[in-house]
Amino acid sequence: MSNSLRNISLLTAVLLGLGFGLVFFYAPLDADQGFIQKIFYLHVPLAIIALAGFIIGGAHAVRHLRTGDPIHDARSYVSIHMSVIFGVAVLLTGAIWAKASWGIWWEWREPTLVSFLIVFLLYSTYYPLRYAIEDRQQQARYASVFAITAGAFVPLNFIAVRAAESFIHPRTFATANGGLPPKMQLVFWVCLIAIGLLWYTLVRFELETKRTRGQLNRLRRALDDGPGPPRSGPRIAPGATTR
Amino acid sequence: MPALPLDEAGQYVAAAYLVFVVLLIVYVAIMAVRIGHISREVESLADLAERRERERQAVGQAQAADSVGGDEKRSSDEATA
Numbered sequence: 001m002s003n004s005l006r007n008i009s010l011l012t013a014v015l016l017g018l019g020f021g022l023v024f025f026y027a028p029l030d031a032d033q034g035f036i037q038k039i040f041y042l043h044v045p046l047a048i049i050a051l052a053g054f055i056i057g058g059a060h061a062v063r064h065l066r067t068g069d070p071i072h073d074a075r076s077y078v079s080i081h082m083s084v085i086f087g088v089a090v091l092l093t094g095a096i097w098a099k100a101s102w103g104i105w106w107e108w109r110e111p112t113l114v115s116f117l118i119v120f121l122l123y124s125t126y127y128p129l130r131y132a133i134e135d136r137q138q139q140a141r142y143a144s145v146f147a148i149t150a151g152a153f154v155p156l157n158f159i160a161v162r163a164a165e166s167f168i169h170p171r172t173f174a175t176a177n178g179g180l181p182p183k184m185q186l187v188f189w190v191c192l193i194a195i196g197l198l199w200y201t202l203v204r205f206e207l208e209t210k211r212t213r214g215q216l217n218r219l220r221r222a223l224d225d226g227p228g229p230p231r232s233g234p235r236i237a238p239g240a241t242t243r
Numbered sequence: 244m245p246a247l248p249l250d251e252a253g254q255y256v257a258a259a260y261l262v263f264v265v266l267l268i269v270y271v272a273i274m275a276v277r278i279g280h281i282s283r284e285v286e287s288l289a290d291l292a293e294r295r296e297r298e299r300q301a302v303g304q305a306q307a308a309d310s311v312g313g314d315e316k317r318s319s320d321e322a323t324a
Binding site: 042089093100 | 251252253255256258259260262263266270274277278281284285288291292295
């Protein structure tokens with residue numbers, strides 16, 4: 001593990017601990033929802049980071065199509081993969097909050113919930129699309145096109161939801177009633193940064209694992225060539241140490 | 244709906260944070276398994292590399308012995324002549 005990855009992992013752990021500590025020991029109780037509102041500091045950052053991750057995946061896909069460099073495809077894939085996992089957490093924490101707040105696990109008439117589910121299901125089709133194609137280059141190209149199209153859909157979807165009439169779900173960052181009090185805002189931003197760092201750290205871990213696995217495969221192929229006479233110059237995995 | 248009493252609300256809040264922690268632990272466990280596979284793969288590659296090196300040395304020694312044997316035979320032939 002590289003030093004930067006170790007440092008960023010430690011920073012993530014510290015910030016997550018600090019954020020959750022602030023949620024329970026510093027943030028005031030919500031006048032309307034009471035203690036149940038504490039889920040807000042987990043659920044909303046997860047949702048924002050998941051959606052941002054989908055857009056980042058699209059941005060890497062653009063770079064992949066422009067340069068043809070497989071590292072951008074790997075970054076796009078891992079960004080989307082991590083955001084899908086975060087999306088699962090968003091749906092589960094949201095359902096728990098909905099049950100506590102509204103008495104129901106899910107509300108089909110609420111545009112915010114349904115639109116997030118649509119985005120989540122859309123990205124869930126990324127895996128079968130990707131792995132249905134055997135040719136690696138074609139697979140990467142098609143996956144990139146999907147990531148760009150779906151990535152463009154995310155902000156459009158967000159705008160559409162903001163424009164739609166809310167059924168029961170409150171609008172995050174709504175300023176109609178004065179928005180969040182400063183103490184809650186501080187805690188929210190710490191949690192948002194912590195969850196964002198967690199996403200970034202996990203993406204880095206995933207990419208590092210993929211890179212190591214690729215290097216090992218190259219090494220295995222090179223060693224499987226057989227003993228033969230000693231050769232001069234670099235023979236094993238010429239690109240293994242790059243990036 | 245009115246705000247839930249603290250004991251009931253606490254259960255929901257705990258459940259939400261628990262879901263997050265469990266997902267994180269599952270992910271870390273999957274990563275640990277994958278790193279374990281990579282570690283075993285590294286060990287097997289190290290063994291393979293050592294074996295290859297020994298084979299290469301054995302081939303080199305055999306070639307050297309052949310060339311020494313050939314030189315001795317050549318010089319004894321010359322002496323006889």
